[in-house]
Each structure stands twice: as C-alpha cells, then as structure tokens.
C-alpha cells in the first residue's frame with residue numbers, strides 16, 4: 386500500500402516538476418524564438434492559393450510573383466497543402482536569406498536529392514561542419530591566383546576543339562558547348578589523365594548521370610525505383626570507379642600538377658585529417674556538376690543572345706579586334722580581364738537566364754523582417770523561404786527595361802546592380818552559399834566566346850530558344866542551330 390501511495394506521490398511530484406521545467410523551457414524558447422511579436426506576412430491560402438499555383442503552371446514564375454507582389458508587397462506567404470512558403474522579393478528583404486547562420490536558416494533537407502547523384506561523403510550527405518570545410522576546399526582551389534594556371538590548358542582545349550570545325554558548316558550550339566565544357570572541365574578540374582586516358586568513357590557516363598538526375602521525378606522521389614533513378618545509380622557507380630582509379634594513379638605518380646584534383650587530394654580538414662579517395666571522388670563529381678553543366682547552358686545562352694542581338698555581336702567582335710591590335714593573338718589572365726563588353730554580355734545573359742531561377746531555404750529560428758514597404762513581420766520557424774532570382778533580377782526600379790538584353794546596364798555610369806545594392810544581382814547566389822566557381826565560369830565563357838568571335842562569322846539559324854522549365858536547372862528547349870564560316874584571319 387505504502388509503495389502504491391509513494392508511487393502515486395512520486396508520479397505527481399515528477400509530473401509537477403516536468404510541467405514546471407517544460408513551462409520554463411517553453412518560456413525561454415519563446416523569448417529566444419519570438420524576437421518580438423509581429424504579425425506574420427500576408428498569407429494567400431485556400432482557393433486563392435490554388436489560383437496562384439494555377440498561374441504559376443500556366444503563365445510562369447515571373448507572372449505569378451508579379452501578381453502577388455503587386456497585391457502584398459515584398460514579403461508574402463503562400464500556404465498550400467500544409468506548407469507555408471514565404472517569398473522575399475527584392476534586395477531590401479534578402480539579407481537574412483543569404484547571410485543568416487545555418488543554425489537559423491539553411492537548405493534543410495531540400496537538397497537531399499543530390500546525395501545519390503553526388504555521393505553521401507560530401508555536401509548534403511554529411512553534417513554542416515564537414516560540409517563547410519569541404520566548401521572551403523572548393524573556394525581555396527578556385528581562388529583567382531590559382532586560376533591563372535588554368536588559362537593555358539583552357540585556351541589549348543578551345544583551340545583544339547574548334548580546329549575540328551570545317552571552313553563552314555552548321556552545328557547545334559547546345560551540343561557543341563556541352564562537349565567543349567566537358568573537355569575544359571576534364572582538363573582543368575580533373576587533370577590531364579581524364580583527357581588522355583578516358584575522356585570518351587568519362588563524358589558518356591557523366592552525360593548519363595546528368596540526363597537521369599535532373600528530372601522533376603528524380604528531385605521529388607530520389608530513391609523511388611524508377612528507371613531514371615536506376616540509370617543514374619549505375620552511371621554514378623561506374624563514374625566513381627573511373628575517378629577512384631585516377632586518384633590512385635595520381636597519388637602514386639608524385640606529380641607536381643596544380644589542378645583542382647591535386648588541390649582536393651592535398652586538402653586537409655581542421656583536425657589534420659586528409660581527404661579520402663571517396664571524398665575526393667564525390668567532390669570532383671560535385672564540382673563537375675556545378676561547373677560543367679551550368680556553364681554549358683550559360684555559354685549556349687550567351688551565343689543565342691549575342692547572335693540574336695546583332696548590335697551586341699558587333700560590339701563584342703569590335704572589342705576583340707581592338708584587343709588583337711593591342712596584344713596580337715596572345716591571351717592571358719589579365720588580357721581576359723580587359724574584355725569588358727564580353728564580360729557584360731555574359732553577365733546580362735545570367736540576369737535574364739539565371740540557371741537557378743529560385744533559391745530555397747528552411748527557417749529553423751523565427752526572425753523579424755522589415756518589408757520594402759516599411760511593415761514589420763515575423764517569419765515563424767518551419768516556413769520555407771524563397772528568393773526568386775529570376776524576378777529579383779528583373780525588378781524595374783533596379784533594372785531599366787528589364788526584359789531588354791542590354792549589357793550596358795552594368796557599364797560605367799549605370800552599374801544598375803551596384804546602385805540597386807547588395808543582393809540585387811544573385812545568379813551566383815550570395816553570402817554564405819555564394820558560388821565558388823564564379824571567376825572560373827567567366828574565364829571559361831570568355832575564352833570560348835573570344836575565340837569564336839575572333840575566328841568565325843556566326844548566325845543563329847533556329848528561332849531564339851525558349852526555356853525548358855521542366856528541368857531543375859532549366860536549360861534551352863530543342864536544338865540551337867548556328868551556321869559558321871571561318872574568317873580569313875587565323876589565331
């Protein structure tokens with residue numbers, strides 16, 4: 386009996402202590418989480434949210450955001466199927482999105498679909514501390530002083546590639562860029578082994594991996610037993626075997642190569658641990674994905690825009706002629722920096738066709754935000770945040786006539802992106818997750834297009850391409866047919 390009474394009192398006491406502790410913890414958590422009570426952003430839900438989804442599916446992302454922006458301003462939430470998605474439109478409301486610490490705002494599990502593509506040893510397969518260290522290996526390997534050593538091999542790849550074109554002909558620019566960017570990535574990022582030993586095999590496997598990884602089904606159901614996922618896994622396993630062999634060979638060869646592969650092999654974590662073979666393999670796959678795929682799409686868009694806008698084709702060609710008059714056929718890293726017009730032409734392509742049209746984050750800790758219109762809202766934890774790059778890069782109070790291809794908007798006296806303030810131009814993201822390959826990407830696109838402008842007369846034969854929105858990284862629909870005729874001068 387005593388035992389029963391004691392047990393009852395013990396239970397009551399335990400329950401009371403638990404309630405007191407939980408109340409205190411909850412109060413403390415409330416103090417931390419709710420920085421200060423503000424209303425949530427204006428929210429579209431129910432039938433209206435279905436209407437928004439319908440607009441998105443039928444009229445596209447820009448129209449959908451434009452409609453809600455007009456109604457609610459720069460911060461609004463769309464609540465659909467139990468998910469609350471808050472849009473932050475414009476640079477004025479983007480600081481926390483790009484700069485907030487990972488403990489408060491991060492990709493969450495939204496990029497988990499990349500794990501079977503890239504590998505569970507890097508990126509979203511590992512904890513955030515390890516991921517940050519691996520990210521710093523990329524930054525270190527791709528910083529501008531190290532890029533200078535890539536310019537020679539890159540030029541050589543480009544010259545060799547186009548020497549195989551005839552006097553005149555017709556090509557699918559999309560296919561050409563995909564092949565060429567693979568060669569450049571193979572040579573500069575992995576090393577000459579890929580180029581000399583296994584390029585065709587490597588290219589085929591990588592193509593298979595890309596083709597079977599970026600469909601919407603693979604994104605939402607990365608582990609479903611679909612045939613695309615199966616093909617992806619087979620390609621990934623074979624690619625990994627090839628890369629591991631290269632890494633092993635490199636390790637025993639005692640080479641003095643300075644390429645990205647060597648940098649990643651030589652990288653060490655803060656505790657002194659060297660990178661392993663599987664980690665280097667996964668990092669290489671990750672960087673080739675990031676580097677090759679996006680750059681080949683952007684390089685094709687650059688061609689389509691230049692050839693479609695004759696005024697800019699003429700301006701960029703004239704710039705090359707001036708540079709040739711100054712330096713002859715020689716190109717090095719500093720000469721590449723002088724190609725301002727070409728640089729702005731590429732930059733404008735990325736504004737109009739950002740490879741990632743939206744960035745997503747998950748809110749882990751609620752925060753307050755002041756909208757451009759001056760209202761304060763609290764964004765609760767659990768919300769998904771969207772930074773709509775495609776829309777932000779076309780805001781009319783920042784970019785004059787935003788739908789016009791006008792590379793001069795970035796030129797002296799205008800610099801619309803700088804006037805617009807930090808986070809006005811985010812095709813390479815910004816803050817904590819900014820792309821480490823930006824300088825490399827400009828370098829390869831300028832090397833390719835300076836060569837083409839110097840050596841060929843080009844014209845777009847097919848209609849100006851449309852965007853294929855059915856891909857996670859939207860690319861160009863169909864073939865992009867271009868006719869070429871070799872100029873009389875040779876480089």
Ligand code: HEM
Nearest residue numbers: 520523675676679680683812813814818820821822825826
């Ligand atoms: C036009 C070309 C390119 C564009 C527009 C671009 C854009 C981006 C963007 C938007 C992100 C970050 C996405 C996020 O917020 O999570 C990113 C990440 C990354 N990019 Fe690029 N990129 C380009 C080319 C390259 C190249 C050439 C390389 C390497 C040589 C590269 C390496 C990377 C890597 C390694 C990451 C992942 C960083 C991480 O681990 O989070 N990118 N890129």
